[in-house]
Amino acid sequence: MERTATSGESDTRSSVSLTFDHEMSTAEVESLRRSLGARTALHVPPGVGAAFARARRIGFAQSCCPEVGALMSVLAAAVPGGGRILELGTGAGVGLAWIVHGLRGRTDVEVVSVEIDPRKSAAAADAPWPEGVTLVVGDARNLLPSLGRYDLIFLDIPGQLKASLLDDTLTALKPGGQLLIDDMNPYWDQGATRRPRYAGAPERVLEDPRVVCTLLPYATGMILASRLFGEESA
Template structure:
């Protein structure tokens, strides 16, 4: 079993997916895939590319990777009419850009994103967002209880802070609402230099009776949870 997993991992590494930050024709993409032996290619939408550029501008390296962002787009696209989406940890707006991409111009869905660093939040605010996108500057734990309930929550603050926000995030989910927690890889990787103590471990989510969860062991590693009906 272990050997199979290792072989698959090596195969994934050698047959990489490519990410493109500029518009390319299908022919160009296919030619590049062939020359590099890549199986898949993911086109980064222009607003996301602009957000990655903002991150580079200030040397911020914690933006969501394209695979995680694309999943956010997929989940955002499923938001019901009049739905609400919350991101905890705005960074410079890469996550918002993926969410907005998934919404494809819809303005009936409210998107709220919370960031405690005013500089990063200001950078993210400088981008052109559609109506319905609201950036909040504040400590996630302090503001979360007053932000209402959501169809989708992206929990993307650093490390142990995630676990401290778990209860509040689940409480803020509508029945059937979904919670995506990013950067879970270190918590289950054998090679991880540290494991947080159990009390603070976001894997606690797996045992919470209010949700059902799946571990997504790709890209940055995620846990996806759906809040069960009350």
Template sequence: MNTPAAVSAAQERARAAGFTMSSEESCGRFLGVLAGAVRPGGRILEIGTGSGAGLGWIVAGLGGRSDVEVHSVELDPAIHALAAAAEWPSWVRLHLGDVHDLYPVLGSFDLIFADAPGGKWTDLDRTIAALTPGGLLLVDDMRPERWGSADHERLTGEVATTLLTHPGLNAVELTWSTGLILCSRIG
């Protein structure tokens, strides 16, 4: 599969703005596969829009389906503007704000991609609670040795322990890409 146009455009916006935190291609391709498996009428949440690379993979993974509602949340106004400058399908909603404040109005989701500290390092319990029964949660950047930070190592360790031992989740750690944990909500 070639890199989708929306992903290439997001990568170019990121380069032009000096934004270096876009999802890696291997993670994006995996995310696209997961998005394509979301049930008809389902809902997807991305936490951490960035320049829109992950969102581009989600849209491409849906393969032209318009029956899935996609929400993406970005905290930083300047970074949010990068993704907002692009044209997205009508069923994509970009939100500027802290996911912590938005959880009460966003609802529940069949797939959540936690790609930002909010919703992953903080409010992880609320992210899990926002999953529908059988819903999937994908968390990336879980290989702390890639980042060389004691804080990152501590925080990823806490997230991994929570996800891998949570009684309401089935979870698997994948030592691939940036380090992924994929979870499904039991129930």
């Protein structure tokens, strides 16, 4: 079981979520949630639990939180056959495990995940990824223009790098494709302990004429964007 700080809100109840990587009944999970005063309690799939264990092993604490990963699962499940998914920033493979969980064994979707740090990529590679998953070691800023186009992109590299990659990321989205950007919590600068990692840039995404966006102000905060059809030259 993990306790994860997920927001900068002041009351304790809403700032903690619980995640479980082993089998417990729904009643047991709910009872623990209430007794600990946690906001949410989520089961994580076994592949995600294993990825969290790899992250702990290498001392990596920046894996996406379960609420964000679970959303990536949902979005991955909607990618059509022959589709492509890209993750920018593999870490230890937690987000990737959520994506694979959403695909439910499908091998008709290609998944590419890019990580600049060979040590983290090696940790992520230490898992039985299904056919169709490729881990790439390299700098997303150099690689992105040559990686082709995608139905779903998870932009999860740190801070201002997101801003510098934004244009190429939107270009890499197919019409109708979806983009999830993590760490967009707009409340971090209002008395929160964590500073916003992407100050100023979320507004730019929300106003880009190529996409329709919304801010999802829960967990670490996300922007979800859909690329418009017929906007190739925008």
